[in-house]
Amino acid sequence: MFEHHYLNSFDIVVFQKAKGDDKICGDSYLVQADDQHVLCAVADGLGSGEWAWEASSQATQTIETYSKESLDSVLGHVNASLLKTRGAVVSVLRIAPETNHFEFCGIGNVNVKIVSPDDSKKVGHPMPNPGFLSGRPVDLKHEQHYFPSEGCFVIYSDGIGLINNTIKDIAKRFEQTSHEVFLSELQALLSSESVSDDMTFIIGQHRPQFF
Numbered sequence: 001m002f003e004h005h006y007l008n009s010f011d012i013v014v015f016q017k018a019k020g021d022d023k024i025c026g027d028s029y030l031v032q033a034d035d036q037h038v039l040c041a042v043a044d045g046l047g048s049g050e051w052a053w054e055a056s057s058q059a060t061q062t063i064e065t066y067s068k069e070s071l072d073s074v075l076g077h078v079n080a081s082l083l084k085t086r087g088a089v090v091s092v093l094r095i096a097p098e099t100n101h102f103e104f105c106g107i108g109n110v111n112v113k114i115v116s117p118d119d120s121k122k123v124g125h126p127m128p129n130p131g132f133l134s135g136r137p138v139d140l141k142h143e144q145h146y147f148p149s150e151g152c153f154v155i156y157s158d159g160i161g162l163i164n165n166t167i168k169d170i171a172k173r174f175e176q177t178s179h180e181v182f183l184s185e186l187q188a189l190l191s192s193e194s195v196s197d198d199m200t201f202i203i204g205q206h207r208p209q210f211f
């Protein structure tokens, strides 16, 4: 499954695939924008199939409902909403391109990386909190960092086993090629590198010159 979004000067591509021949993907995602922000979230439901999907889709619906609040508060609502489910790991990224900063809050193994177009510039590395959300009390810290102009972000579930260096190469290719070429390269890479799990991969680049 592929999707393109052009939101608030961001060019965003989503790739999602269920584990093996499964019909239901246990991951869910959300991509949305308002005047000042772009928000992306990936939730990976514990286990697989319908139960996993139930938890992860509940998580992204709750994020959508509370998306104006601080991200630790958003994930607090998500936690409460997952009480009767198996639970999920979730990461939420909210970027404000005009003020060059981003907020991040995550729990568990959904990775987020920020890549600067200019390698000499330092960018923050968001770190998810340990654990998962299933209605039990959790300690949620949220972070704020600098987001570079024309910077790139990726957010992906653990069905994708990509390491830091590869992410930089992927971001470069996203900048340099058409979406079609990019997606075929990404699929080839994922079929060689990924583990057997549901996978969701979202990449976005700030491209103010296009809008």
Ligand SMILES: [Mn+2]
Pocket: 044, 157, 158, 159, 197, 198
């Ligand atoms: Mn997973």
